[in-house]
Amino acid sequence: MRSPLALLGLATALLLGQAPAHAQAPEKPKTVRITYVTAPFNVPSIVMREKGFLDAAFAPLGVKVENPVITSGAQQTQAIAAGEVDIASVLGGTSAILAAANGVPLKVVAAYARSPKAYFLMTRADGPKALADLKGKKIAGPKGTVLNQLLVAALASQKLTLKDVEYINMDLGAARAALLAGQVDVATLAGANATQVEKAGGRALASGEGLIKPTTVIGASSGFVEKHPELLAAYFAAHRQALDFMKTNPEEALAIAAKEQKIGIEDARAQLPLYDFTPAMTAADVANLGEDQAFMIEAGMLPKAKAIDIKATLIAPSAFTLN
Structure with missing residues (x-):
């Protein structure tokens, strides 16, 4: 399993490579606020918190982590708009689209799960x-x-x-x-x-099978993405470490998730195959989000005049290059 520092170094190099060479580094915040969302069955987030991966990833940077529990997508995007949250760790694609269409400075920085x-x-x-x-x-x-x-x-x-x-x-x-x-x-x-x-x-x-193609995503404040790529890299170091832990220690990961969700281990085992937690965004994800937006417009959930270009406006380029 790759070490947190190795993951952090790789991700930091990737993200820092996108920063303009002439840009002056902004002042680093003392605290990063990342929402904690366990439902429906967000095993990476649960493992990440239980094993202390986030704190370990941010500690070398001298940054503390706060994990406000905000389960509503709308409330998460409102918190980003108000500057109260930096990263929305699990956000419905529809919530992300609605927020961006209504002017919230939000970028999708990764996929979280696909689970119709x-x-x-x-x-x-x-x-x-x-x-x-x-x-x-x-x-x-x-x-x-x-x-x-x-x-x-x-x-x-x-x-x-x-x-x-x-x-x-x-x-x-x-x-x-x-x-x-x-x-x-x-x-x-x-x-x-x-x-x-x-x-x-x-x-x-x-x-949802046959009715929707849901992609939950990881969203972040646009300002946070632009100004603090090293902090975003630290987050993904912890996220990737959680995914690696799930692969190398599947029974312990299931036990951790089952305890947090207050369900039996066999119920947890039945839930896990319903989810694809691969973080890199794909063309299929973009297409699914585009279908989500078209559906919301048709259903009257989003005015057609507010429709956005999903790939160009909503998704950070780095979301397609995660590994």
Whole structure:
């Protein structure tokens, strides 16, 4: 396994190579703020924190790390806009697009995961029998996220829209609790929350497969990307170390993730294959994000006049050269 310092050196060289030779190095911040998001099943982030990889990567630079827990994509991008967060470690592609389209200084610096089979519309045993039965139902879940997009796509497959349901904004845990308590008919869930509903007798009405092609991404403040490439490199040194740990110590990584998610090891083992955590952005990712934007425009989630050039405007060039 490559050492953190070796990873840091390689990544720093890569990113520093993009900085203008004449640019004067800005003052280095004392603290870097990186969101911590565990759901739906963000094993690299969980391992990174449990094993202390972030602190180890930033310590040689004399920089401390703060990990605010912000699970909503919209809230993460708002925090970036307000200068309260430097890196949004797990951000739905739809959230990134909406933020950039509305002027938030945000760059996608990597892919986080690709996982259409990991997102669900869940109901109880006595809930709606099929997607066609969703009209007039109460549906809970986090707005402005991949799950929001899944709901819109599922409704569209039945020639319905959000206007045909009562859509209530809730985070994943609250949506799961509301569903199991009988307060809503359906919840948009992923990861351990979907598993818990299934164990309680619930079932999936649909997954994202065939409806959406979600790519969650790692986003960062544009200013942070431009001014502090060495700090961004330190982040990726820790991220890559977590991915390497997952490969070389799979059972320990699963145990760490299962404990954090409060699920059994076998449930964790079933979840992991649903995710591709390869960080380098690809042409397919760009195409998927482009389809996401087109879908949001068609669904009325984004005005056509605000559409952006995904590759040129949203994605940092370095996102395609990660290894």
